[in-house]
Amino acid sequence: MEFYRTTPSHDLTYSDVFLVPSRSGVTSRLDVSLAPDDGSGATVPVVSANMNSITGPRLAATLARRGGLGVLPQDLHLQDLAESIRWVKAQSPRFDTPHSFAPDATAADALEVLPPFAGHGIVLHDARDRYVGCLPATRLATALPDARLGDLVHGGMASLDAEDVDSPRRAFDLMVDADLEFAPVLEHGRVVGTLSRRSALRGTIYEPNVDASGRLRVAAAIGINGDVAAKAQALASTGVDMLVIDTAHGHQEGMIRAVSIVRDLGLGIPIVAGNIVTADAVADLVDAGVDVLKVGVGPGAMCTTRMMTAVGRPQFSAVLETADAARELGAAVWADGGVRYPRDVALALAAGAASVMIGSWFAGTIEAPGTLRHDASGRLFKESWGMASTKAVRERFDRLSPYELARKELFAEGISSSSIYLDPLRPSIEDLLDMITAGVRSSFTYAGARSIEEFRDRALVGIQSAAGYEEGKALPVSW
Secondary structure, three states, X not given: OEEOOOOOOOOOOHHXXXXXXXXXXXXXXXXXXXXXXXXXXXXXXXXXXXXXXXOOHHHHHHHHHOOOEEEEOOOOOHHHHHHHHHHHHOOOOOOEOOOEEOOOOEHHHHHOOXXXXXXXXXXXXXXXXXXXXXXXXXXXXXXXXXXXXXXHOOOOOOOEEHHXXXXXXXXXXXXXXXOOOEEEEEEOOEEEEEEEHHHHHXXXXXXXXXXXXXXXXXXXXXXXXXXXXHHHHHHHHOOOOEEEEEOOOOOOHHHHHHHHHHHHHOOXXXXXXXXXXXXXXXXXXXXXXXXXXXXXXXXXXXXXXXXXHOOOOOXXXXXXXXXXHHHHOXXXXXXXXXXXXXXXXXXXXXXXXOEEEEOHHHHOOOOOXXXXXXXXXXXXEEEEOOOOOHHHHHHHOOOOOHHHHHXXXXXXXXXXXXXXXXXXXXXXXXXXXXXXXHHHHHHHHHHOOOOHHHHHHHOEEEEOOHXXXXXXXXXXXXX
C-alpha cells in the first residue's frame, strides 16, 4: 500500500485512515479471492480470538466451515482443550452442526442455546442416540417454557438424505422445492448435520478450511509458563492445526524461550506468537521460530491495558510496521483487535495483515460460548469479558491455592463482565462473516485487486480527521 498524497506524522488507528478508489478491472465481488497467505489453510482472512467468551468448539467449527479459523483459548484445562479439538475435527465440513436435545428437555432449555429465529432449528435424540424428530427454532417462540420438546413434535418433519445432497446448490433447490427453511440431513437414519436455505447458499460461496484428511481445521492457544513442551505435544497429538503461544507482552524472554522450545519439538505445525507491536519484536520472534505474529496491544473492546499502563500502540500503524518487517523475514501477521466494522478488516489487510483476529464482535452470536440471556426489555445478550480480568484470572488459575489465586486477582485488569447483544438481523457468526466478507470483497474491487497480495500492493490509504470519519457513517435517523 501507499499513502495518498500525504505522509503520516504520528501513529494511526483504523478510524484515522480510509481507502481511496483506483481504476479497476474487477467487475464482481465474487471474482475476488480472500485466501490469506499465512499457512492456516483458510479461504477467508478471519480468525476468532482465543478468548473464553469468544471461541468455543461450536464457533470454531462454524468458522472453519466457512473458511476461517478459530483459536481455542488456553484457559481450558488441557484434557478439555484436547477434547474440544477432537470435537471440531469430527464435525461435517458440508453440513451445519446440529443443536441436539433429548425429548424430555424443555423449551426453556433450548432457548438458552438457540433464539427463536427463522433458519435455525433443533434435533431430538433419545437416550440411545436415535433420531426422533426435529423442530424449527421459530416453534420455540410460542411454546410454554416448561413444554417438553418431544411433545412439540407433531408429525414427521421433512428431512434431507445426504446421498441426494451432492452439492450446496442441489441442497438449496431441494429445500425450495419442499418449501423448507430448515431440515436435518440424514444418512442411513443417522443425523449427520442440518441445513437451512441460507447455509446451503453459503456453501456455494465459501470454501471450508480443511486439513489434508478433509477435516475442519482448528487452532489452540497455550501460555508461556509451565511445561510448554508437554502442552504443545499433547495438542499436536489431537490433530491441532496451528499452535498459538499467547501472552499479553509477547516481546519478552519468556516468550522467546517458549517459542524455541516448541520449535525444537519439530511438530510440523505453524507457530503463532504474540502479542507485539514493533519490528524489533518481529525480528526476535521470527528468529526464535515463529511463523505468524499476533499484533495488537490495547485496541480490543474488552482491553484496558492502555488506560491502566499507557502501553500499546494505535493498531493501523502497528500492523503496518510489523507486517512489513515480517514479510521481509518470510513470516506473516495477524491483526488482533480494534475491529469495529468491515472497513477495519479491509484496512488491516491493506496495512499488510494476512488475517484479522476478531473478538468481542463475535461474542454476541449464537455460536459463541455461554448462555443466552434476556435483559429487562427482552433483548438477547451473552456475557463477555477480557482475558486479563478478574473473571478470566479465576478461570485460568482455578487450581491454585486460595492464597495464590487471591494474589493473582489483586493485579487483574480488563473488563470482567460486559453484555454483548445479539443482532436480531445477524444473530449468527455466519451472518457477521457474510457482512465482513461482502465489505472486504467490495474494498478489493475498488482497489482493482483480485487477491490479498494484489490488495496490499494496490491499496491507496488517506488520512482523515475525526469529522471525516463521522461523515462516512450512515445516519441512524432520517432528516
